[in-house]
Structures are given as C-alpha cells and as structure tokens.
Amino acid sequence: MMSRVLSALSLLLLHGLAFAGPAMDAGGAKQATNWHAIIMFLIFVAMTMGITYWAASRTKSTADFYTAGGGITGFQNGLAIAGDYMSAATLLGLTAMAYTQGYDAYIYMLAFFAGWPIILFLMAERLRNLGRFTFADITSYRLDQGKVRTMAAISSLVVVVFYLIAQMVGAGQLIKLLFGLDYNIAIFVVGILMMVYVTFGGMVATTWVQIIKACMLLFGGTVTLILAYSQFGFSFTDLLQKVEAVHKLGPKLMAPGSLLADPVTAISLGLGLMFGTAGLPHILMRFFTVGNAKEARKSVLYASGFVGFFFNVIFLMGLCAVIIVGQNPDFFEGGEVGKKLIGGGNMVAMHLAKAVGGNMLLGFLAAVAFATILAVVAGLALAGASAISHDIYARVIRKGQATEAEEIRVSRFATIGLGLLAIVLGIMFEKMNIAFMVGLAFGVAAAANFPVLILSMYWKGLSTRGALWGGYGGVISAVLFVLFSKSVWVDVLGNKAALFPYTQPALFAMPIAFILAYVMSKSDTSARAKAESDAFEDQYVRAQTGFGASGASH
Amino acid sequence: MSSVMYERMRVNPKFQELVRKRGSFAWTLAAIVLVLFYGFFLLVAFSPALLGQKIAEGSMWPIGYTIELCLFVFFWLTTVVYVRRANGEFDELTQQLIKEAQKEKL
Numbered sequence: 001m002m003s004r005v006l007s008a009l010s011l012l013l014l015h016g017l018a019f020a021g022p023a024m025d026a027g028g029a030k031q032a033t034n035w036h037a038i039i040m041f042l043i044f045v046a047m048t049m050g051i052t053y054w055a056a057s058r059t060k061s062t063a064d065f066y067t068a069g070g071g072i073t074g075f076q077n078g079l080a081i082a083g084d085y086m087s088a089a090t091l092l093g094l095t096a097m098a099y100t101q102g103y104d105a106y107i108y109m110l111a112f113f114a115g116w117p118i119i120l121f122l123m124a125e126r127l128r129n130l131g132r133f134t135f136a137d138i139t140s141y142r143l144d145q146g147k148v149r150t151m152a153a154i155s156s157l158v159v160v161v162f163y164l165i166a167q168m169v170g171a172g173q174l175i176k177l178l179f180g181l182d183y184n185i186a187i188f189v190v191g192i193l194m195m196v197y198v199t200f201g202g203m204v205a206t207t208w209v210q211i212i213k214a215c216m217l218l219f220g221g222t223v224t225l226i227l228a229y230s231q232f233g234f235s236f237t238d239l240l241q242k243v244e245a246v247h248k249l250g251p252k253l254m255a256p257g258s259l260l261a262d263p264v265t266a267i268s269l270g271l272g273l274m275f276g277t278a279g280l281p282h283i284l285m286r287f288f289t290v291g292n293a294k295e296a297r298k299s300v301l302y303a304s305g306f307v308g309f310f311f312n313v314i315f316l317m318g319l320c321a322v323i324i325v326g327q328n329p330d331f332f333e334g335g336e337v338g339k340k341l342i343g344g345g346n347m348v349a350m351h352l353a354k355a356v357g358g359n360m361l362l363g364f365l366a367a368v369a370f371a372t373i374l375a376v377v378a379g380l381a382l383a384g385a386s387a388i389s390h391d392i393y394a395r396v397i398r399k400g401q402a403t404e405a406e407e408i409r410v411s412r413f414a415t416i417g418l419g420l421l422a423i424v425l426g427i428m429f430e431k432m433n434i435a436f437m438v439g440l441a442f443g444v445a446a447a448a449n450f451p452v453l454i455l456s457m458y459w460k461g462l463s464t465r466g467a468l469w470g471g472y473g474g475v476i477s478a479v480l481f482v483l484f485s486k487s488v489w490v491d492v493l494g495n496k497a498a499l500f501p502y503t504q505p506a507l508f509a510m511p512i513a514f515i516l517a518y519v520m521s522k523s524d525t526s527a528r529a530k531a532e533s534d535a536f537e538d539q540y541v542r543a544q545t546g547f548g549a550s551g552a553s554h
Numbered sequence: 555m556s557s558v559m560y561e562r563m564r565v566n567p568k569f570q571e572l573v574r575k576r577g578s579f580a581w582t583l584a585a586i587v588l589v590l591f592y593g594f595f596l597l598v599a600f601s602p603a604l605l606g607q608k609i610a611e612g613s614m615w616p617i618g619y620t621i622e623l624c625l626f627v628f629f630w631l632t633t634v635v636y637v638r639r640a641n642g643e644f645d646e647l648t649q650q651l652i653k654e655a656q657k658e659k660l
Contacts, residue, residue: 103606103618107598110622114591117629121580121587121636237614254616255606256598263599270595294641301637308626541560544573545648547655548559 033180036363037370041179044212044371048197051208055201062404063550065202065411066133066386067288070550072207074295078302080207081286083214084379085277085307087167088174088369091217091314095349098318099326102253105318109311115274116304120297123278126457127287128296129546130539134383135284135449136391139456139471142535144464144528146396151471153391155448156281158475160384161425163280163441164377164418168426171373177343178350178366187426194377195419198385199412203289206378213368213375218306220361220368221313224349227356228320243322265502272506276442279449282383293546314349321352328355381418388414436487439503443482447509448474455517457543460536463521463529470517477512481505562655572647579639583632590625597621 063069072080097105130138136152168187175186197205232239240254247253277283290296325331325341331351332339341347354362389411394402402410452471455462482488484499502508521529542548563569597605598618605618 103616106619106622110591110594110625113626114587114629117587117633117636118584120633121584125640240614240616252606254619256602256618266595266599270592294645297637297640301633304630304633308630312623312626537564538557538560541563541569544569544576545563545651547563547652 034178034363034366036359037179037366038363040363040367041370044216044367045193048193048205048209048212048374051212052197052201052205055204055208058204059200059202059408062133062390062407062411064204065408066285066382066390068203068207070289070291072289072295074290074298075302076207076211077286077290077295077299079214079306080210080289081283081299081303082306082310083210083212083217083372083375084283084286085303086214086217086310086372087376088170088372090310091221091365091369091372092174092346092349094311095314095318095321095352096345096347098315099321099348100345101257102247102249102319103255104257106311106315107256109315111270111273113304113308113311115277116300116307118274119278120300120304123454123457124287124296124300125293125546126543127284128290128293129543129549130457131284131288132550133285133288133390134386135281135453136387139452139467140395141456142532142539143456143462143467146399148464148467148471149391149395151468152449152452153387153396155444155471155475156387156391157384158479159279159281159441159445159449160380160387160418161421162437162444164380164384164422165425165429166437166441167373167377167380168422169429169432171370171377172426172430174369174373177347178369183430184427187423190373190377191419191423191426193374194381194422195416197374197378198381198415198419203382206375206382207289209371209378210375213371214306216364216368216371218310220353220365221310221317224353224356224361224365225313225317225320227361228317228324228352231324231356232320239316239319239323243319246327247322264507265504268502268504268507271510272439272442272446272504275450275506275510276446279445279453280442281387281445281449282379284449284453285379285383285386288550292549317349317352321348324355325351331355377422381415381422384418385411385414388417432492436482436485436492436503439487439505440479440482443478443505443509444475446506447478447513448472451510451513451517455514459521460533460540461521462517463524463526463532465524465526465529466517466519466521469520470513473516474509474513478505478509481509559655562658563651566651566654568647568651568654572644572651575647576640576644580636583636587629587632590628594621594625 058069059065061069094105094109097108127135127138130141134152134156136149136156139152140148168190171190172183172186175181175189176183179186181189197209201208229239232242244251244253249257287296287299290299325348327337329335329337331342331347333342341351343350350362350365353365357364389407393410394400394407398406448471451474452462452467455470456467481500481502482505485501485503485505486498487503489495489498489500605616605621607617609615609617609620
C-alpha cells in the first residue's frame with residue numbers, strides 16, 4: 001500500500017500524469033465542452049504559431065535548431081526551464097494533494113525543489129562550458145565518439161519515449177476532462193502542434209512556447225491564490241484555523257503523514273528526483289541555449305526562484321480550497337459535501353478557480369494546463385530528435401561529415417517520427433496502467449545519464465570502457481528494477497507478488513552504475529584509456545574557464 | 555593551438571586559485587544544502603509529531619511548515635550568493651587568466 005501511494009505520488013510529482021493514486025482517481029468522464037477554455041487555448045495556439053513562423057525564419061543552422069543559436073538570455077532561459085519543469089501535474093496534482101493530505105504535499109515540493117541549487121553548484125557551468133547541442137557532447141568529449149555517443153543517445157531516447165508516453169496519455173485524459181474533447185482528438189492535437197513547433201521553429205519556438213506558458217502558469221496561479229487568500233484576509237493564522245476546524249485530518253493536516261514512513265522508498269524517491277532532474281536530456285539541453293556560463297548560472301537562479309515561488313503558491317491554493325471548494329456543495333457529485341468531487345480529485349485547482357474567478361478564470365487555468373502539456377512535449381521531442389540527428393546520424397553514422405542542412409533535415413524527420421510514435425503510443429496506452437513510465441524515465445535518467453555525465457566532468461580516470469559499462473548497466477538495471485517492481489510486475493503484468501520490493505529504482509540502480517563505471521575504468525589498462533585520462537587535463541581547463549566553449553552565434 | 559592555451563592557463567597560479575576558491579565555495583554550499591535537506595527528511599521520518607506542533611502557544615504556525623518555508627527561501631538565497639560571487643569575482647579571475655594566456659608569445 002505504502003509503495004503504491006509513493007509511486008502514485010512520485011508519478012504526479014514527476015510531471016507525469018495528473019491522474020493516479022487512491023485519492024485522485026479522475027472520473028474519466030467527458031465534461032461538457034468548455035468554450036471559455038477553448039477560446040483562450042486558441043489564442044495561445046495562435047500566438048505560439050505566430051512565434052513559430054517568426055522562429056522558422058531564424059532557424060538556419062544546426063546551432064539555431066538545437067540551441068536557438070545560444071542567444072537566449074539567462075532570464076529567458078530561467079523562465080523556459082521553469083516552464084519545462086512545472087507541468088500540468090504540478091498545478092493539478094499538487095494542489096489536489098495539498099487539499100487532501102495537507103503538509104505532505106509541501107514536503108514533496110521541497111524534494112522537487114532542492115535539486116536546483118545542487119545543479120547550479122556542481123553542474124551548470126561545466127555543462128555550458130563543455131557542451132554544444134546535447135549532453136552526449138560532454139560524455140563523449142574525450143572518450144570514444146561512436147560508442148559513448150550511441151550509448152548516451154540510447155539512454156536519452158529511452159527517457160524521452162517513456163516520458164512522452166506518460167505525457168501523451170495524461171494529456172489525452174486531462175483534455176477530455178477539461179475541454180470535453182474526445183481522447184483521440186486530444187492526442188492528435190497535442191502531437192501535431194508539437195511537431196509543428198519543433199519541426200519549423202526548433203529551439204527558438206520551443207523556448208518561447210515554454211516562456212509564454214511559464215508566464216501564464218505563474219500569472220494564473222498567483223491570481224487564483226490572491227482571490228482565494230483574500231477571503232481569509234491574507235492571514236495564514238485565519239486560514240489554518242478554519243481549515244483545521246473542518247478538514248477530516250484536523251490538526252494532523254499540518255503534520256507529516258504516512259507518506260514518508262518507509263525510509264528506503266523515501267530516500268530512493270528523493271535521489272531519483274534530485275539526480276533524475278540532473279539527467280533529463282530536455283532539461284540538460286536548456287543549458288546550451290545561453291551564451292556563456294554566466295547566463296547558465298543566472299538561468300538556474302531565475303528558474304529556481306520561479307519554481308520555489310510557484311510551489312508555495314499552489315500549496316496555499318490547496319489549503320484555501322479546503323474551505324472554498326471543500327465546503328461548497330456545488331462542487332460535489334449529487335450536491336453533497338464530502339462525496340466525490342465533480343470530475344475527480346484532480347479538479348481541485350479548477351474548482352477553486354471557478355469559485356473565486358468564475359468561468360473566465362476557470363477557462364484561463366484550463367488553457368494553461370493544455371499549454372503546459374504542449375510546452376513539455378515540445379521540449380521532449382526536441383531532445384529526442386537531437387539525440388537521433390546530432391548524436392546518432394551526424395556523429396556516429398556520418399562521423400562528423402554531414403552538412404548542417406543534412407543534419408537539420410534528419411532532425412526534422414526525427415521530430416515527425418517521434419511525434420507520430422507519440423500519437424500511436426498515446427492511443428495504444430490509453431487504457432493501460434502507465435503509472436510506471438515516469439518513474440522509469442527518471443530512474444534511467446538518474447541511473448544511466450547522470451552517473452556517466454558527472455563522472456565525465458569530474459573524474460579523470462573515466463575511460464570509454466567504464467562509461468559504457470556504467471551507462472548500459474544503469475539503463476538495464478533501472479529498467480529491470482522497475483519491471484520487477486509492483487508497478488509493472490503486479491499492476492501491469494498481473495503477477496501475484498513483486499520480485500523487487502521497492503517501486504523506486506534510484507537508490508539501487510545508481511550505485512550499480514557508479515560502481516561499474518569505476519571498476520571497469522580502473523581495471524582498464526589499455527593505451528586508449530591512458531590517452532583518455534591524459535585528455536582530461538585540457539577538458540578540465542575548458543570546463544573551469546569556458547575557453548574554447550561554443551559561443552553565441554547571434 | 556587551444557591545447558597550448560590550456561597548458562598556459564593550467565600553469566598560471568591564478569588558475570589554481572580559481573579552481574581552489576570556486577571549488578571549495580561550490581562544495582561548501584552544496585554540502586550545506588544537502589545536510590539541511592536530508593537532515594530535514596530525517597526529522598520528517600523520525601519525529602513527525604514534533605513538526606506538527608505549533609511554534610508557540612496560541613500561534614497557528616506549525617513548526618514543520620515554518621522550517622520548510624525558511625528552507626525554500628534559504629536554498630534560493632544560496633543560489634543568489636553563488637551566482638553573485640561566480641559571476642563577479644570568479645568570472646573576473648577567469649577573464650584575467652584567458653587574457654594572460656593570450657598575451658604570452660608563442
């Protein structure tokens with residue numbers, strides 16, 4: 001039970017679906033068509049299409065396509081990272097969790113937030129100084145280009161595909177609920193818009209979609225909170241007194257509940273959250289869109305400011321909703337307080353918007369949720385396409401001999417391929433329990449991408465052999481741990497008992513990757529390993545000073 | 555060519571100074587964040603009841619919420635502190651280093 005709750009939580013936290021977990025069963029019923037939301041969403045689409053049209057004229061070189069020519073400022077990139085990081089599940093799932101579980105939601109928000117300072121202190125400037133288009137540029141910097149890039153591209157694609165499936169299925173269900181559109185239509189709308197943004201506008205368009213969406217999300221959330229909080233005279237004391245008086249948990253609402261009672265799963269989840277974020281290809285890629293290490297650092301400063309602010313906003317929104325939504329019979333099925341919420345547990349934020357701002361605010365917030373999904377899938381598609389076109393096609397297959405035009409053409413085809421794949425898989429997986437997919441994506445990111453990446457930047461001794469063992473070992477062990485855990489072995493495959501007792505792979509798969517990389521590098525006495533170790537010296541100076549780093553082309 | 559530049563920078567004492575200062579600064583801040591974060595998680599795991607109590611008699615502010623709100627603010631402030639020093643002092647040192655390496659005769 002415990003692990004089920006935790007896996008459900010990790011799922012909704014890790015930007016996946018807004019729908020999972022015992023307390024948040026989405027009704028799944030199709031709602032009446034929501035015209036306010038659809039009109040506002042169409043305005044968003046029109047705006048982003050305009051930007052894509054403008055971006056297309058500025059997307060000429062591979063640098064434009066993958067990294068917007070490195071011309072994004074730290075502030076813009078901070079907003080875009082926040083837009084990439086805060087999903088529909090953050091808005092809907094975490095508000096719902098604050099509403100039902102109180103303080104536990106706040107604890108998870110901190111876990112979700114604390115990775116950012118660490119990324120800043122230990123990774124941001126080295127990423128910027130060493131990388132160009134993909135994080136495989138860094139891992140293969142002084143190692144075997146062909147083999148290490150192939151490995152990094154494979155683990156990137158595993159992360160991207162599982163993450164995309166989770167986003168697509170979540171999107172279909174969410175849109176059905178919020179807009180009253182058919183599931184398959186919703187999947188096609190998301191898939192096609194994503195392909196248009198990325199194929200024509202590349203990173204420039206993707207970045208602006210994420211920036212606009214982040215502003216809408218911050219604005220919509222803040223307005224909702226101000227309107228709701230004003231009903232309590234902006235007094236936290238007043239709010240808590242009223243909330244504790246009516247909530248079924250009473251004063252326990254603001255104490256840690258049962259969610260972190262199992263320390264192994266909790267720590268594994270924490271590790272997966274913190275280091276998974278630091279290994280997500282679409283997040284890492286954002287560090288290459290700024291001109292230099294200075295702007296890369298500023299990106300994290302702004303991103304973590306927005307993310308931290310927004311978590312505090314949605315936690316308070318959830319608490320306000322306990323009174324404003326939870327005590328209003330209009331929002332319950334059959335008009336009876338305490339029954340099932342109309343539309344399911346995830347509708348708390350939407351009901352709150354309606355209660356304090358009417359249909360206008362409800363429509364706005366629903367449009368924000370839709371825009372949020374688009375921004376996240378566009379970032380994923382671009383990261384996946386760059387692994388195919390830059391790493392596999394241009395570097396491994398053509399060995400750096402491909403022209404920029406050829407490489408861009410391949411990345412456009414790759415984007416369309418990924419978009420079609422996402423649509424097909426989104427439809428295939430509609431009825432399946434996909435709770436494991438985001439966990440798997442984060443597990444692979446934390447256990448395969450992160451260890452090899454951090455070792456390649458910090459440890460002179462890492463050799464090609466060690467990187468390959470660590471990388472593949474991390475992918476395989478993360479996948480197997482998830483496969484044998486309850487969320488797949490029991491919930492999807494229908495077996496009686498799980499072979500692996502925990503649902504979170506990070507605590508176990510990460511050490512496997514690190515140990516394999518260490519042992520296989522240490523025992524590698526080949527001449528190549530020696531040369532690779534010697535090449536670390538120059539890489540180290542570049543990582544520290546940024547001299548020779550690919551710069552802004554605009 | 556750039557290999558020559560890297561060699562010149564590496565032997566410059568300023569490079570050692572940069573690496574030492576920035577490294578210890580970054581790792582100190584990272585250690586502070588990690589210790590506070592996992593320390594807080596230990597509190598959550600082992601004394602949840604304490605975190606649920608109010609900070610003072612008659613106050614509605616719970617201890618856990620108050621600590622965590624401070625952590626949110628504090629963690630963000632650590633990023634401010636790091637970015638100010640790295641973008642100021644450390645970047646200046648880096649620029650000097652690159653200039654000096656470029657000035658040296660081949």
